[in-house]
Amino acid sequence: MNYLKYIAMAAIAVFTMASCEITDDNDSEKDSLYVKFMNEQASQYTITTLQIRNRGSVDAQLEPTEPWGENILKNGQRIAPGEHIYFNLDLPNGHWAEYRLGVDNGNGVEVMLYDQPNYAGLMNLPITHWGSDKRTVSVTITNDNSNQTITVSGWSDWAGIDE
Numbered sequence: 338m339n340y341l342k343y344i345a346m347a348a349i350a351v352f353t354m355a356s357c358e359i360t361d362d363n364d365s366e367k368d369s370l371y372v373k374f375m376n377e378q379a380s381q382y383t384i385t386t387l388q389i390r391n392r393g394s395v396d397a398q399l400e401p402t403e404p405w406g407e408n409i410l411k412n413g414q415r416i417a418p419g420e421h422i423y424f425n426l427d428l429p430n431g432h433w434a435e436y437r438l439g440v441d442n443g444n445g446v447e448v449m450l451y452d453q454p455n456y457a458g459l460m461n462l463p464i465t466h467w468g469s470d471k472r473t474v475s476v477t478i479t480n481d482n483s484n485q486t487i488t489v490s491g492w493s494d495w496a497g498i499d500e
Contacts, residue, residue: 370426370466373498375475380418382478382487385447386410386439389426395433395465405437415441426464433465440478440487448487450478457481458488468496 376384387409390401409424416422428434437460439449450458458481464474477491 367470368427368429369470370428370464371423371471371498372426372464373421373423373471373473374416375421375473375499376416376418377475377477377491378419379491380476380478381480382440382443383418384410384416384438384476384478385441386449387416387436388438389434389436389464391428391432391434393432395431395467401435408439426466428464428466430466430470433463435461435463436474437462438476438478438489442487450487450489453486455484456486456488457484458486458490459492460489462489462492463494465494471498472496473499 374387388405388407389409390405391403392401410416410422414422426434437449437451439447442448450456451460462476464472466472473493473495475493476489479488479490480486481488481490
């Protein structure tokens with residue numbers, strides 16, 4: 338059942354990427370992306386860490402081009418389920434970045450999702466810069482009972498800011 342969910346998400350991602358089109362020639366000169374990052378209402382955990390690293394050109398770079406950045410959430414900032422933040426990302430048009438997350442496990446302890454033994458959730462979560470200099474990114478974080486981990490069970494990334 339989980340595999341069907343991952344296949345459906347992959348198909349949506351491919352369709353989204355294939356349907357995006359850069360329409361403004363001036364966009365290729367922009368190096369900044371304005372991001373609305375949402376922790377979906379369906380999430381079961383509050384995000385405490387959000388780190389990003391650039392991966393380079395969408396069509397050419399398979400390996401990361403930079404190390405993981407510092408936590409974007411400063412001074413105890415958190416993103417509870419149903420909440421969002423805005424930030425600017427230094428990311429040229431036609432490039433992508435990936436993010437990784439840490440969450441409060443419900444007992445005040447931060448869990449970095451990718452560090453959990455048996456983690457089988459989504460990784461290489463994208464933030465893409467094409468089609469617009471504004472982007473809405475969302476994530477759903479739930480408990481994976483079969484692997485006994487906290488996991489990213491859904492994500493999205495689309496051009497424009499979803500108000």
